[in-house]
Amino acid sequence: MLNFKINSNEIDNIGNFNAKEKEFRLKNLDSFNKNGFPNKKSEDWKFSDLREIVSKNFKKLDLKLVKTKVQKINFIKEFDHNYIIVTNGELTSSNFKFEEKNKIKVQSYSNNSFTNKQEENPLINLNHALSDKGYFLEIKENYKFKKVLVIYNLYTSNLNENILNCKNKIKIGKNSELHILEYAINHSKKNFFNNIYENVILEESAIYKNISIYNEKSFGYFHKYSSNKLDKKSSSTFFIFPSGLKFNKLDLEFDLNGENSECNLQAASYLNYDDHQEIKTRINHFAPNCKSFQKVKNVLNSESKGVYQGKIFVKDNAQKTDAYQLSKAILLNDSSEFNSKPELEIYADDVKCSHGSSSGNIEEDSIFYLMSRGLSRQESIKLLINGFLSEITDEIKSNSIKNFIVNKLEDQLHEHKKH
Amino acid sequence: MKNENINHNQEYKYGFTTDIENIKAPKGLSEKTIKFISKIKKEPKWMLDWRLKAFNRLKVSKEPDWQKPKFPKINYQDLYYYSAPKSMKDKPKSLDEVDPKLIETYNKLGIPLNEQKKLSGVAVDAVFDSVSVATTFKGELTKKGIIFCPISEAIQKHPDLVKKYLGSVIPISDHYFATLNSAVFTDGSFVYIPPNTRCPMELSTYFRINASETGQFERTLIIADKGSYVSYLEGCTAPMRDENQLHAANVELIALDDAEIKYSTVQNWYPGDKDGVGGIYNFVTKRGACRGKNSKISWTQVETGSAITWKYPSCILQGDNSVGEFYSIAITNNHQKADTGTKMIHLGKNTKSKIISKGISAGKADNTYRGLVDIGRKALNSRNYTQCDSLLMGNKCGAHTVPYIKNKNSSSTIEHEATTSKINEEQLFYCNQRGLNQEEAVSLIVNGFCKDVLQQLPMEFAVEAQKLVGISLEGSVG
Amino acid sequence: MLVIKNLKASVDGKDILKGLNISIKPGELHAIMGPNGSGKSTLANVLSGKVGYKISGELKYEGKNLQEIPIDERAQKGIFLAFQYPTEIPGVNTSNFLRTSLNKVRKAQGKQELDALSFIRIIKEKSNELGMDEKMLSRQLNVGFSGGEKKKNEILQMKILEPNLIILDETDSGLDIDALKIVAEGVNSSRTDKKSFLVITHYQRLLNFINPDFVHILSDGKIVKSGSMKLAEDLEKTGYKGIK
Ligand SMILES: Nc1ncnc2c1ncn2[C@@H]1O[C@H](COP(=O)(O)OP(=O)(O)O)[C@@H](O)[C@H]1O
């Protein structure tokens, strides 16, 4: 078993910090060292025993910075876009040729809020202690992006049992609007761990749309915690298409702090091999008249394992809350597994909250219908899987981006048929 | 149950105490106490050894702390573990020898034990604090080979059955309260239905906590042999006292091939007063094993009482084609807290389970549904359907749904739905407009909300339960 | 074209078809009537190859033993079932599906696959004939379709796939009179001396429009009476009780 205790001088190796920051980092390092990687005894990790997964797959976790030459990447040609390139978590270049430059600030991220909040998640502790890369993106007030911003997340071939601790922050000013497409390009060939902490702040009436796709097979082990704070009338929409990672846990938290704010989260994944993926959400309805919507779809093949833990929390003053949550999974193989915990915690009475969760095989009646029209069983199943997942992609408004995503997902299904 | 006229001003109509002389075990939890209980029950040595084994286990186990309702530390040394009416010391041979005060108590509760007045179609085992005081209809049942008696009697008369099945569903090491029960259980019911026998009447136990500072630890064991059927009802009340009383029962059900057990509970322990003072801590472990193929276990519960309820009647579906069901209504008002639900563990092929849970929360109460559906890798072609609905009245209370869902094979399906809402204003208006007052309207609508569960109850209980639903919510709507 | 001899079918130990005989020649239109639960849909399902039934007896289609042929190949060989309750298939676009299906059938029959344009021309034409709103074709397959729309969609598929043996399972139930005429017209215009029909229905109404060559009465898993259109007329007067 990997004994992963980190010496406090690793903090000094990262940089020179002022007393306050040093203390913050040390304190968090202490917490991490005390708890280690979380295991299934911890309620939040019930279905994903990270300690076991890490000990089984890593001999070491290298904290040293991975330096690489600037890499050539294949830019997306299907649509015009701004971009930033993030290489192994580090901001390496940016281009906002379609926008007004003075409305946008982008830089490497350095943390300057050292809260005393005791984090319960050891991976957040780890990030707080050791984060040394990431980006900060700020959109000033009253500015709507003209073109989508693509964030190319590049993982290079020299990653080898490294652990990356990245911190990102996105702030969208009052009445501003930003659309992001997060797109992963993987060149890595060995195991690596990526531990991301993300902070998204939406000011009044801000609009944020995020589509992210990671569907290249890799040996990445990812954990991402994302905190999203929404002021009044702001709205955030997420479409996420994760898959292909050995381990992936997305822990997404939304605080609906202002009245009439809303969040919409939709996810579709096709998991294969022994992929293990967990989507965990927590939607905090802290103010009246807010809306939240979640739809999570998983198709599980081979020995893959999918997890969805979703919690809707409604504070006593958050009357007129409208919260909905749906999780659906299709299991294609008897070695695959799907676990879910859709949770409601509600303290206000004038609310409309519901959730649904289902898992099972593809309905034989549907297969029968398609086969009676001449499709083979295999084709019928593929069509049904496609249909199942396309309920999510169909919701993407921009046609060019939708097609881009649909093609990526279809490639993946073709890939699967070969096996 | 027979219905008395419900007095609407009375908040808890079973809150009286019976003034009766008791024999108690020495206060506190110790080997001495356990030996005392075992001795007074004239138990064989194997039973005492079993208890002591549990007690040793208890010393190294901890109270669970994951459930939502938190409760103040219980001082286990400050409790009596055995209390029995003095008159019961030498067990009365017939009802005529039973202390009239006891019979009177059960009359007041609507459970006449008298031969002439016996409830028709229901055989009752009445448990008062730690002992069973009377069991009705014994003769008729014996003719069919059905055993229905206090468990203390079964330990003496049917040791083979007890040895074979006791602790086979809830092992003594299960969790803190189950272990505690195994060490100190006092009485409860034992049921055995022989093969291919349909029990001709409802079997029922009525539990009553009377003595103060006394925990009630009853143990129920029901075995339905191949091809048999039994429907079992359980009711409970306690006097109003301003201390919290502990009730930690264990119920084990075993259904063999083609057998069916239907277990219904109307739990109306004293819930404490408006300010949350007093009331029962109801920490109960109920579990059934569908051990045989085509067997079925169905739990129905109406939980309206207790300060804190914490129970998960569960089914272990071992036999192929076995079926587990859980129908629940949990109503919490004032400062009551309930954390209840079920576990459906699918192990056999073609197993099916169904969960219908209705939670209603009012006042400052907290109501949690917590459940597990686990379909194992080998439980091919299995199904679960779960529906959890919660109703909130006011914004000082809480309603929570915490389902754990695990599906480990591709031929099985699990469906889960849950909603939380408040009482529909239009429905209230409609009822008001037709002349019902607010409380009548609420009672009507809530009963409608609970219909799917209420209709699972045997007739004798259904009427009682419906009234209880209305009464429990009194004063919850302004 | 189709020969069924002493067909028995059961599900989970429950016998549904109990020795059924019927024989259909090219160009013929047979109607089957029968009370609810008599096994009509089961017959239709068995003919198209639905799994889950225990079957015995003889099932021959164009001289070949049907039991050895899987569902999709039967469809490719020209067996078409219009479902009593067409299955809703979320996420699958109706017109994409129609095209996939058509090309599968065409390919199996050695015809050329259709390109997108000619396909669109065909379904436009056929859906207009059926008075269907084209917008329906861009919706998810059968999802949220009204009862009538689902039935028309089945007829549309029948017209597009040009099958040889057409089984209509209560396609007329729940249709208004105009829709009924359209469906009947769909059947009549498809009739040739090569195509055969097996029309399951409860109502003489539809039969008046399509003139069956034979009418059979199915009861408790068996054909209890066969005759001409006259049998349907009698049935309308006396009900199933009167027959026997
Ligand atoms: N999968 C099945 N399992 C059990 N019984 C079935 C199944 N399918 C059909 N049946 C029963 O078989 C009988 C015939 O059904 P069906 O063929 O649908 O009748 P019809 O179409 O003539 O109304 C009915 O009693 C029906 O309930």
Ligand SMILES: [Mg+2]
């Ligand atoms: Mg039918």
